Amino acid sequence: MSGTLKNLTLKIWRQAGPSDAGRFDTHVIDEITDEASFLEMLDILNERLVESGEDAVVFDHDCREGICGTCSLMINGQAHGPERATATCQLHMRKFSSGDTIVIEPWRASAFPIVRDLMVDRSAFDRIVESGGFITAATGGAPDANLTPIPKPVADAAMDAAQCIGCGACVAACPNGAANLFTGAKVTHLNLLPQGQAERYQRVENMVETMDDHFGGPAPTTVSVRRPARRRSRSM
Amino acid sequence: MSMTLDRPTLDSKTPEGPLADKWDNFKANEKLVNPANKRKFKVIVVGTGLAGASAAATLAELGYQVDAFTFHDSPRRAHSIAAQGGINAAKNYRGDGDSVHRLFYDTIKGGDFRSRESNVHRLAQVSVNIIDQMVAQGVPFAREYGGMLDNRSFGGAQVSRTFYARGQTGQQLLLGAYQQLARQIGIGNVRLFNRTELVDVVNIDGRCAGIVVRDLMTGEVSSHSAHAVVLATGGYGNVFFLSTNAMACNVTAAWRAHRRGALFANPCYTQIHPTCIPQSDDFQSKLTLMSESLRNDGRVWVPTMAGDTRAPQDIPESDRDYYLERLYPSFGNLAPRDISSRAAKRAIDSGQGVGPKQNGVYLDFADAIGRLGRNVVAERYGNLFDMYERITGENPYETPMRIYPASHYTMGGLWVDYELMTTIPGLYAAGEANFSDHGANRLGASALMQGLADGYFVLPYTISNYLSQWLNKSIPDTSHPEFARVEAEARDRYHRLASIGGTRSPDYFHRELGKIIWDYCGMERTEAGLDKALSEIPALYEEFSKDLRVTGGEDGLNQTLEKAGRVEDFFELGMLMCRDALEREESCGGHFRAEHQTEDGEALRDDENFAHVSAWEWTGDATQPTLHKEPLAYEEVGFQTRSYK
Numbered sequence: 001m002s003g004t005l006k007n008l009t010l011k012i013w014r015q016a017g018p019s020d021a022g023r024f025d026t027h028v029i030d031e032i033t034d035e036a037s038f039l040e041m042l043d044i045l046n047e048r049l050v051e052s053g054e055d056a057v058v059f060d061h062d063c064r065e066g067i068c069g070t071c072s073l074m075i076n077g078q079a080h081g082p083e084r085a086t087a088t089c090q091l092h093m094r095k096f097s098s099g100d101t102i103v104i105e106p107w108r109a110s111a112f113p114i115v116r117d118l119m120v121d122r123s124a125f126d127r128i129v130e131s132g133g134f135i136t137a138a139t140g141g142a143p144d145a146n147l148t149p150i151p152k153p154v155a156d157a158a159m160d161a162a163q164c165i166g167c168g169a170c171v172a173a174c175p176n177g178a179a180n181l182f183t184g185a186k187v188t189h190l191n192l193l194p195q196g197q198a199e200r201y202q203r204v205e206n207m208v209e210t211m212d213d214h215f216g217g218p219a220p221t222t223v224s225v226r227r228p229a230r231r232r233s234r235s236m
Numbered sequence: 237m238s239m240t241l242d243r244p245t246l247d248s249k250t251p252e253g254p255l256a257d258k259w260d261n262f263k264a265n266e267k268l269v270n271p272a273n274k275r276k277f278k279v280i281v282v283g284t285g286l287a288g289a290s291a292a293a294t295l296a297e298l299g300y301q302v303d304a305f306t307f308h309d310s311p312r313r314a315h316s317i318a319a320q321g322g323i324n325a326a327k328n329y330r331g332d333g334d335s336v337h338r339l340f341y342d343t344i345k346g347g348d349f350r351s352r353e354s355n356v357h358r359l360a361q362v363s364v365n366i367i368d369q370m371v372a373q374g375v376p377f378a379r380e381y382g383g384m385l386d387n388r389s390f391g392g393a394q395v396s397r398t399f400y401a402r403g404q405t406g407q408q409l410l411l412g413a414y415q416q417l418a419r420q421i422g423i424g425n426v427r428l429f430n431r432t433e434l435v436d437v438v439n440i441d442g443r444c445a446g447i448v449v450r451d452l453m454t455g456e457v458s459s460h461s462a463h464a465v466v467l468a469t470g471g472y473g474n475v476f477f478l479s480t481n482a483m484a485c486n487v488t489a490a491w492r493a494h495r496r497g498a499l500f501a502n503p504c505y506t507q508i509h510p511t512c513i514p515q516s517d518d519f520q521s522k523l524t525l526m527s528e529s530l531r532n533d534g535r536v537w538v539p540t541m542a543g544d545t546r547a548p549q550d551i552p553e554s555d556r557d558y559y560l561e562r563l564y565p566s567f568g569n570l571a572p573r574d575i576s577s578r579a580a581k582r583a584i585d586s587g588q589g590v591g592p593k594q595n596g597v598y599l600d601f602a603d604a605i606g607r608l609g610r611n612v613v614a615e616r617y618g619n620l621f622d623m624y625e626r627i628t629g630e631n632p633y634e635t636p637m638r639i640y641p642a643s644h645y646t647m648g649g650l651w652v653d654y655e656l657m658t659t660i661p662g663l664y665a666a667g668e669a670n671f672s673d674h675g676a677n678r679l680g681a682s683a684l685m686q687g688l689a690d691g692y693f694v695l696p697y698t699i700s701n702y703l704s705q706w707l708n709k710s711i712p713d714t715s716h717p718e719f720a721r722v723e724a725e726a727r728d729r730y731h732r733l734a735s736i737g738g739t740r741s742p743d744y745f746h747r748e749l750g751k752i753i754w755d756y757c758g759m760e761r762t763e764a765g766l767d768k769a770l771s772e773i774p775a776l777y778e779e780f781s782k783d784l785r786v787t788g789g790e791d792g793l794n795q796t797l798e799k800a801g802r803v804e805d806f807f808e809l810g811m812l813m814c815r816d817a818l819e820r821e822e823s824c825g826g827h828f829r830a831e832h833q834t835e836d837g838e839a840l841r842d843d844e845n846f847a848h849v850s851a852w853e854w855t856g857d858a859t860q861p862t863l864h865k866e867p868l869a870y871e872e873v874g875f876q877t878r879s880y881k
Contacts, residue, residue: 033519035516047744050787051740051741058795062482062484063317063318065318068482090626091626092626116793125310129415134418137374140365142372144368155378159376159408162376163402
């Protein structure tokens with residue numbers, strides 16, 4: 001059931017730093033088992049580059065099981081590549097064929113400056129959460145966990161939203177580079193829960209304001225557009 | 237002025253009184269820092285997983301100045317996020333006989349009577365607070381239709397005490413703790429240093445005075461001083477190269493502290509998890525865990541006949557061996573991890589392995605799907621089934637999963653006393669980085685419990701007992717020459733690694749080291765094998781020192797150089813692991829010495845000679861560590877032979 005991929009042409013974005021010009025480097029790579037993950041294919045390339053005295057391609061990655069949200073590649077123009085709801089680290093080479101050309105780029109969004117090669121800075125997401133993506137509940141003194149029942153459909157819907165891995169693919173895929181899906185997922189998670197009610201309005205206002213600061217929102221003069229947007233969020 | 241520490245002593249500082257009263261007695265008698273004075277103290281927290289994020293957030297809420305460090309781009313990336321199955325707590329919401337004592341007892345027994353009784357009891361006590369706290373923070377745990385919290389059971393327990401959020405409990409708990417930390421960052425109580433790695437610990441006048449770090453974006457090495465330092469930097473399971481750990485998990489922070497005087501306890505206690513997806517090729521970078529919770533509904537089996545290559549559907553019931561149900565009828569498929577792992581190894585060693593490489597056993601859901609329906613199974617485990625299919629290309633609803641044991645968790649770690657302080661005054665270790673609660677084997681769903689217990693409910697209490705003595709006294713800041721000296725050592729080290737100019741990448745050496753450790757210090761260990769490892773590892777290290785190739789220079793972002801430093805520390809740790817495994821001439825929990833087993837192949841403990849914590853002191857020579865022993869006494873539960881039959 002396993003096979004070997006031959007003659008893959010990788011066009012990889014290389015860029016020394018945030019303000020340097022970038023370029024595509026082309027590497028032809030052979031003998032990749034289709035059991036390998038996409039990132040293992042890049043590991044193999046990097047090991048070959050290092051052992052032949054060249055600089056490894058810089059890319060972010062960590063858990064390799066699709067949950068930490070660290071990996072972040074634009075593969076043939078698709079964020080995380082061709083497989084639906086699958087992070088780059090869970091994409092396997094059996095989705096490709098011998099002779100394929102694969103274009104690998106970083107997330108491209110003005111709020112995610114390129115650090116080097118395929119690595120970008122997604123700190124703007126942290127700033128959004130810091131501004132309101134939490135429930136204020138200092139440690140100690142919490143009431144018994146079963147004191148407030150939460151209907152299963154509500155808990156399930158909150159969990160659906162809470163599953164966001166914070167990878168930034170939504171921003172990369174959006175033509176406007178917007179973070180509404182990331183912000184909206186956190187708002188939905190917290191505002192659905194009884195514990196999140198006390199801060200629900202302030203949470204949304206603060207998070208949206210921070211989001212707009214980093215990802216660009218409506219121009220300051222178009223107040224009439226901005227207000228309804230917030231009101232819609234309140235009804236979540 | 238002395239830079240060196242006094243000779244280490246292993247005073248566990250266990251409080252007086254009956255076991256159940258010790259934590260209350262500690263809290264009644266500890267020294268406090270009043271709220272107005274807390275802002276005069278700075279605490280450094282390294283690592284932002286469950287233990288680090290919860291500690292940093294809580295210490296900041298209390299009023300301490302906190303600097304938090306993570307080598308990730310964001311605190312939310314820490315590997316706690318990957319924990320799947322759940323978190324234990326003695327809530328007894330099921331009314332099935334659970335209690336603080338029962339959780340305490342299960343943890344002691346699960347750890348094979350090699351953990352410190354007082355710490356474990358405290359863990360069981362605070363477990364109930366964790367669930368309350370996480371629900372208050374908005375963690376969307378699984379619920380029943382009436383709105384109450386749902387539970388499931390895990391290996392090594394006969395009650396249902398595990399709380400969960402689908403198969404992503406670690407993710408939801410970490411995001412909860414991360415959000416508490418983010419709130420403190422947002423209001424300026426915590427300064428966050430992301431993409432910054434600890435490279436050394438600085439001791440001045442017999443106490444930890446701070447840390448030296450490397451900015452991974454610029455390569456710049458700098459110093460940070462504090463009144464106290466907390467290492468919450470995770471475990472060392474990546475010493476095996478292939479493990480369920482994330483790629484960046486490493487031992488460097490704990491190891492650097494060890495080299496500066498912190499004793500390292502029980503390094504040979506490593507957990508091999510029984511349900512991982514088997515290795516498929518030689519370039520594999522990691523092994524993926526399939527949550528132990530799957531064993532609630534999956535049945536483990538192999539063909540009775542060795543070398544049976546029929547498809548699983550074609551093997552009739554009469555030709556299947558459900559070996560866990562057969563060998564351990566009272567726990568069945570939920571036998572603890574070490575026992576299940578060794579049983580799988582025995583089956584595969586005897587030729588009954590399945591899959592293309594015959595390196596797996598089946599985990600079969602056909603019965604569960606027949607009993608519960610596909611929808612219920614999908615609701616419980618859907619994301620795990622999807623992940624399995626993405627990795628293997630096989631659909632587990634239709635064909636049984638193939639699983640095999642892999643390195644997953646490390647029970648050993650920095651020795652800490654009851655207050656979680658290492659043998660360096662002012663240096664604490666929390667979560668997987670310490671050794672304290674799991675003995676020789678950790679039970680499922682107890683890692684999340686321990687990380688959050690340490691960070692939310694233990695450290696915030698114990699740290700004031702140390703800090704109070706420094707009120708209104710000056711401590712050395714980073715202008716002290718010792719910081720400059722340690723910084724220079726760190727720079728020299730990275731310069732050395734960057735300029736060896738050999739031919740092999742750090743990954744090559746990591747992979748080769750991992751093979752040695754897996755072969756000789758993995759699921760089964762022998763004296764001859766460990767001797768062999770102890771001669772092969774230094775030889776490979778010698779090759780590393782001469783033939784390593786790091787491209788990209790030492791200044792600026794260089795992932796190859798980062799990796800080289802971490803692999804070098806794994807070499808020294810690997811030697812200590814093997815030394816510890818060789819010295820511990822018994823089998824207990826995850827440490828199985830083939831020479832010490834019962835007639836039916838179970839672990840044979842030697843309580844007469846080995847009922848102690850082995851805490852190792854760095855001597856400057858990785859091959860000649862000094863052993864210290866902390867005796868383990870059990871007042872509440874006597875030593876028992878661990879049986880899950």
